[in-house]
Amino acid sequence: MHLQLDGRGPLHAQLTRALKVALAHGRAGQGAKLPPTRALARDLGLSRNTVLTAYEQLRAEGFMEARVGSGSFVTSPLLAEAANDAQPMVAPPQTAYARRAREIHDPAWLGRSQPAGIRYSFQYGLPLVNPALTTAWARELARAAAYTAPNYPDAQGLPALREAICDYLARRRGVQAAPEDVLIVSGTQQAVSLSARVLLEPGDLAVVEEPQYFALRQILQIHGARVHGVDVDNDGLLPDRMPKESPRMVCVTPSHQFPSGAVLSLQRRLELLQYARRHDTWILEDDYDGEFRYDSKPLAALRSLDRDGRVLYVGTFSKTLFPSLRLGYVVMPTALRRDLVTAKWAQDFGSSAIEQAALAHFMQSGGFERHLRRSARTLLERRAALLEGLHAISQGRLEIADSHAGMHLVVWLRGKKNADLDAILAFAQRLGLGLHTIRPHYLRTPERAGLLMGYCGLSVAQIREAMPLFARVLDAAHA
Amino acid sequence: MHLQLDGRGPLHAQLTRALKVALAHGRAGQGAKLPPTRALARDLGLSRNTVLTAYEQLRAEGFMEARVGSGSFVTSPLLAEAANDAQPMVAPPQTAYARRAREIHDPAWLGRSQPAGIRYSFQYGLPLVNPALTTAWARELARAAAYTAPNYPDAQGLPALREAICDYLARRRGVQAAPEDVLIVSGTQQAVSLSARVLLEPGDLAVVEEPQYFALRQILQIHGARVHGVDVDNDGLLPDRMPKESPRMVCVTPSHQFPSGAVLSLQRRLELLQYARRHDTWILEDDYDGEFRYDSKPLAALRSLDRDGRVLYVGTFSKTLFPSLRLGYVVMPTALRRDLVTAKWAQDFGSSAIEQAALAHFMQSGGFERHLRRSARTLLERRAALLEGLHAISQGRLEIADSHAGMHLVVWLRGKKNADLDAILAFAQRLGLGLHTIRPHYLRTPERAGLLMGYCGLSVAQIREAMPLFARVLDAAHA
Numbered sequence: 038m039h040l041q042l043d044g045r046g047p048l049h050a051q052l053t054r055a056l057k058v059a060l061a062h063g064r065a066g067q068g069a070k071l072p073p074t075r076a077l078a079r080d081l082g083l084s085r086n087t088v089l090t091a092y093e094q095l096r097a098e099g100f101m102e103a104r105v106g107s108g109s110f111v112t113s114p115l116l117a118e119a120a121n122d123a124q125p126m127v128a129p130p131q132t133a134y135a136r137r138a139r140e141i142h143d144p145a146w147l148g149r150s151q152p153a154g155i156r157y158s159f160q161y162g163l164p165l166v167n168p169a170l171t172t173a174w175a176r177e178l179a180r181a182a183a184y185t186a187p188n189y190p191d192a193q194g195l196p197a198l199r200e201a202i203c204d205y206l207a208r209r210r211g212v213q214a215a216p217e218d219v220l221i222v223s224g225t226q227q228a229v230s231l232s233a234r235v236l237l238e239p240g241d242l243a244v245v246e247e248p249q250y251f252a253l254r255q256i257l258q259i260h261g262a263r264v265h266g267v268d269v270d271n272d273g274l275l276p277d278r279m280p281k282e283s284p285r286m287v288c289v290t291p292s293h294q295f296p297s298g299a300v301l302s303l304q305r306r307l308e309l310l311q312y313a314r315r316h317d318t319w320i321l322e323d324d325y326d327g328e329f330r331y332d333s334k335p336l337a338a339l340r341s342l343d344r345d346g347r348v349l350y351v352g353t354f355s356k357t358l359f360p361s362l363r364l365g366y367v368v369m370p371t372a373l374r375r376d377l378v379t380a381k382w383a384q385d386f387g388s389s390a391i392e393q394a395a396l397a398h399f400m401q402s403g404g405f406e407r408h409l410r411r412s413a414r415t416l417l418e419r420r421a422a423l424l425e426g427l428h429a430i431s432q433g434r435l436e437i438a439d440s441h442a443g444m445h446l447v448v449w450l451r452g453k454k455n456a457d458l459d460a461i462l463a464f465a466q467r468l469g470l471g472l473h474t475i476r477p478h479y480l481r482t483p484e485r486a487g488l489l490m491g492y493c494g495l496s497v498a499q500i501r502e503a504m505p506l507f508a509r510v511l512d513a514a515h516a
Numbered sequence: 517m518h519l520q521l522d523g524r525g526p527l528h529a530q531l532t533r534a535l536k537v538a539l540a541h542g543r544a545g546q547g548a549k550l551p552p553t554r555a556l557a558r559d560l561g562l563s564r565n566t567v568l569t570a571y572e573q574l575r576a577e578g579f580m581e582a583r584v585g586s587g588s589f590v591t592s593p594l595l596a597e598a599a600n601d602a603q604p605m606v607a608p609p610q611t612a613y614a615r616r617a618r619e620i621h622d623p624a625w626l627g628r629s630q631p632a633g634i635r636y637s638f639q640y641g642l643p644l645v646n647p648a649l650t651t652a653w654a655r656e657l658a659r660a661a662a663y664t665a666p667n668y669p670d671a672q673g674l675p676a677l678r679e680a681i682c683d684y685l686a687r688r689r690g691v692q693a694a695p696e697d698v699l700i701v702s703g704t705q706q707a708v709s710l711s712a713r714v715l716l717e718p719g720d721l722a723v724v725e726e727p728q729y730f731a732l733r734q735i736l737q738i739h740g741a742r743v744h745g746v747d748v749d750n751d752g753l754l755p756d757r758m759p760k761e762s763p764r765m766v767c768v769t770p771s772h773q774f775p776s777g778a779v780l781s782l783q784r785r786l787e788l789l790q791y792a793r794r795h796d797t798w799i800l801e802d803d804y805d806g807e808f809r810y811d812s813k814p815l816a817a818l819r820s821l822d823r824d825g826r827v828l829y830v831g832t833f834s835k836t837l838f839p840s841l842r843l844g845y846v847v848m849p850t851a852l853r854r855d856l857v858t859a860k861w862a863q864d865f866g867s868s869a870i871e872q873a874a875l876a877h878f879m880q881s882g883g884f885e886r887h888l889r890r891s892a893r894t895l896l897e898r899r900a901a902l903l904e905g906l907h908a909i910s911q912g913r914l915e916i917a918d919s920h921a922g923m924h925l926v927v928w929l930r931g932k933k934n935a936d937l938d939a940i941l942a943f944a945q946r947l948g949l950g951l952h953t954i955r956p957h958y959l960r961t962p963e964r965a966g967l968l969m970g971y972c973g974l975s976v977a978q979i980r981e982a983m984p985l986f987a988r989v990l991d992a993a994h995a
Contacts, residue, residue: 041690054782054815054816057782057786058782058816058820058821126850126851127850127851127854128849128851128852128855130855131714131715131764131798131852131855132713132714132715132716132717133717134713134714134859135713135714135715135855135859138855138858138859138862139854139855139858142858142861142862144671144854144857144858144861162667162668163667164666164667166666171661171662171666172662174661175657175658175659175661175662176658178654178657178658178661178870179654179655179657179658180654182650182653182654182657183650183651183654185840186840187643187645187650187838187839187840187841188641188642188643188838188839188840189641189834189839189840190839190840190842192623211520222864223702223864223865223867223868224864224865226861226862226863226864226865227863227864227865230862230863230864234611234613234614235610235611235613235614236610236611236614237611238611238612252865255862256862259858259862260862285610303533303536303537304536307536319610336522336533337522337533337537341537342537355668359666359667360666360667360668360669361664361665361666361667361668361669361868361869361870362666362868362869362870363669363864363865363866363867363868363869364868370607371605371606372605372606372607373607373610375606375618375623376607376609376610376614376617376618378623379617379618379621379623379738380613380614380617382621382623382705383617383621383705383709383734383735383738383739384705384706384709384863385701385702385703385705385706385709385842385864386702386703386705386706386731386842387842388702388842389702389840389841389842389843389868389871390840390841390842391657391840391841391871392868392870392871
């Protein structure tokens with residue numbers, strides 16, 4: 038029997054405690070015989086009196102009994118109940134939330150998205166790797182670590198960062214906001230999860246675009262919302278398809294519809310705001326990659342057209358910097374400020390202060406916008422290389438959706454069904470080419486076979502190298 | 517009328533959009549007259565034809581009408597509805613969650629806890645300021661920034677950090693865990709909020725210790741739990757006071773009861789585990805400051821005695837490093853692993869990867885435990901100075917609760933009621949002395965006047981300087 042003394046107080050008391058721990062661990066079950074006192078004393082290097090005192094204490098407390106001539110035996114009722122139960126590998130879901138989470142979200146699926154042996158991955162969400170950013174960010178972090186207060190941060194976010202974001206939004210995105218309107222969050226996911234907490238009861242109706250970012254949909258569904266998808270066309274969400282039943286919340290990506298790439302027209306923006314007013318609905322405007330546009334200035338954000346205070350404008354640094362940072366923000370309607378800040382407080386007390394301070398300085402010093410301009414140039418080149426390559430290999434087999442922003446394209450395989458895709462993608466994978474179905478981003482599986490192609494994680498040279506492989510995939514699919 | 521062109525496409529189209537935005541903003545309400553085309557053209561430096569084309573487009577879309585000889589007037593029904601509404605300052609609560617949050621949590625109260633003019637603050641939760649740690653942490657962050665993957669992190673946490681935590685727990689806290697048991701969270705608050713999501717339906721019973729950390733209680737209450745307080749004595753939670761109705765969860769601080777300072781006896785640990793087994797209850801073991809003990813080795817953690825897989829062991833780096841870091845962890849029961857990891861994913865996709873990597877290296881390199889030893893020495897000196905000072909000024913007026921761990925003490929003012937405290941604390945504040953009532957940490961207001969004294973934020977010299985002020989406070993209170 039392995040026993041560990043804790044070094045606290047008299048030896049016999051230490052041994053008593055160690056024996057109780059051993060019993061509770063089930064290292065000696067009910068009815069088991071305890072080691073003879075003499076043997077245990079020798080093993081542990083203790084005097085026999087110490088062991089006798091400990092055994093006497095255990096007997097007095099009812100953990101063991103002595104049988105004359107036979108030794109000491111475990112009696113503890115604590116152990117009788119606990120004996121030999123294996124821990125269950127998975128408990129039944131303990132709440133409706135946990136049950137929905139299991140039905141809706143498959144954690145293994147996330148791990149599968151980047152299998153081994155892929156040389157050219159067009160996975161959406163891969164970051165733009167940039168050594169200059171790595172160096173700059175390391176410097177900003179070290180700098181911020183030296184002067185950031187170690188105390189619990191303001192749950193709403195560091196005032197300096199909220200100011201820098203307001204300044205940035207006014208100049209670059211046409212959104213007027215004051216620092217007290219801004220809540221710093223750990224990325225768009227937290228913005229959605231806090232909004233759901235504050236705005237949606239389980240069972241409430243929430244509208245998303247169809248298609249939509251799968252994680253947005255899943256977070257709402259896990260929260261318990263009834264999620265209704267409204268179709269999009271080349272001008273974005275179709276307002277006349279909005280449901281008759283008033284949704285509590287509408288989640289839209291007006292700058293660059295995810296994943297279709299459409300830009301919500303101004304007329305539709307106004308109609309959506311009108312719908313929200315008539316139906317007393319909140320709008321979550323997810324501006325996840327509006328910073329990167331290639332052929333036009335952005336339209337006015339919904340938030341900047343919103344006179345009723347119904348729009349939660351959500352921005353993230355996952356695309357402009359890198360996803361492992363986990364920082365984003367919500368420009369809150371005045372009417373919801375207190376609720377959203379309290380929800381953030383109740384969820385995690387506020388985001389990491391040093392990273393907030395580093396980001397505030399990076400924005401204020403101009404480094405962030407220099408980085409954005411550099412990134413936009415790089416992305417423009419990669420996008421051009423991908424478009425050129427796709428057109429070259431298409432031979433009428435590809436339908437490339439128009440998209441003038443962001444870091445991805447949607448490509449449909451003409452004449453192929455969604456059901457054909459598994460085999461096509463598996464073949465691509467054997468060639469070392471990582472292609473990804475658009476399917477997870479639909480509530481209703483599309484009939485056609487569609488790809489979501491992120492071009493952020495590959496250089497121009499790599500994109501060009503990948504095209505002959507893609508051509509072979511198409512050849513095989515049409516053979 | 518201020519108009520901003522977006523530079524995209526033909527000028528007349530730009531002007532049309534800008535006019536729509538102005539209308540939607542209500543800069544010209546229904547019936548308002550639009551500027552004459554000639555004047556607007558001059559103001560904007562455009563040709564009159566451009567303005568005429570834009571006005572014609574707006575007429576065609578029904579946003580305005582031309583009246584012969586009078587000019588153009590706004591007709592848009594979008595604007596008729598939106599005219600002149602002031603945004604509400606606060607919306608009615610949109611969900612039961614939001615309603616509870618408003619009833620339970622007063623964000624202004626947090627800001628009040630550190631008023632201006634305080635020279636000596638005994639506020640609990642202030643960090644141990646340590647220039648050596650600041651330097652080391654800046655170095656670790658810069659280092660980690662250089663090699664940490666920028667991709668979306670594993671929602672469960674960086675494997676290297678989970679391994680480092682397992683190693684630390686085994687050696688220092690007697691807790692055996694594998695990396696797959698560990699979930700990295702943004703501090704204890706997130707551990708509680710995720711556990712509530714996974715384990716508690718609104719209306720479910722949750723047990724906390726009485727007294728307890730106010731934020732733990734509030735998070736559970738905002739989630740919708742019925743929170744029941746079970747009294748503690750000098751050996752911690754009283755198991756025979758546990759409710760007859762089976763609670764879904766019991767939240768305890770066995771290593772160092774917060775705020776009383778009691779250590780839960782081994783016998784009661786076993787009884788609590790037995791209770792949990794009989795009542796099919798989950799236990800959240802909050803080991804918030806068990807690293808700092810001054811006169812004894814810690815008892816075995818509940819988690820290390822738990823054979824049924826009912827204990828969620830929660831640790832934090834807010835006390836051992838600093839609170840603005842926002843990192844902590846849960847050692848999860850096997851049966852709840854998937855649910856808790858998915859809840860973390862749905863809440864924020866995972867914690868910041870660079871800070872996780874920095875912490876993993878700090879732990880693996882031995883820097884963390886060196887820092888702990890240094891901190892423990894410093895805290896021991898501060899604690900001794902505070903105890904010595906309190907005994908010196910007490911003259912029978914103070915009852916100093918026994919506590920052999922952590923960074924705070926509970927001090928009762930003999931002969932004073934809780935109701936007397938406001939005046940006493942206000943007097944202390946006028947002297948520049950920051951004293952804090954223990955009241956927020958009770959569900960049921962105690963009759964006695966009690967102080968929660970954190971000694972982490974003051975040097976030995978400052979603690980000594982503060983004692984004569986405290987003596988004056990006591991003199992005044994007893995005058």
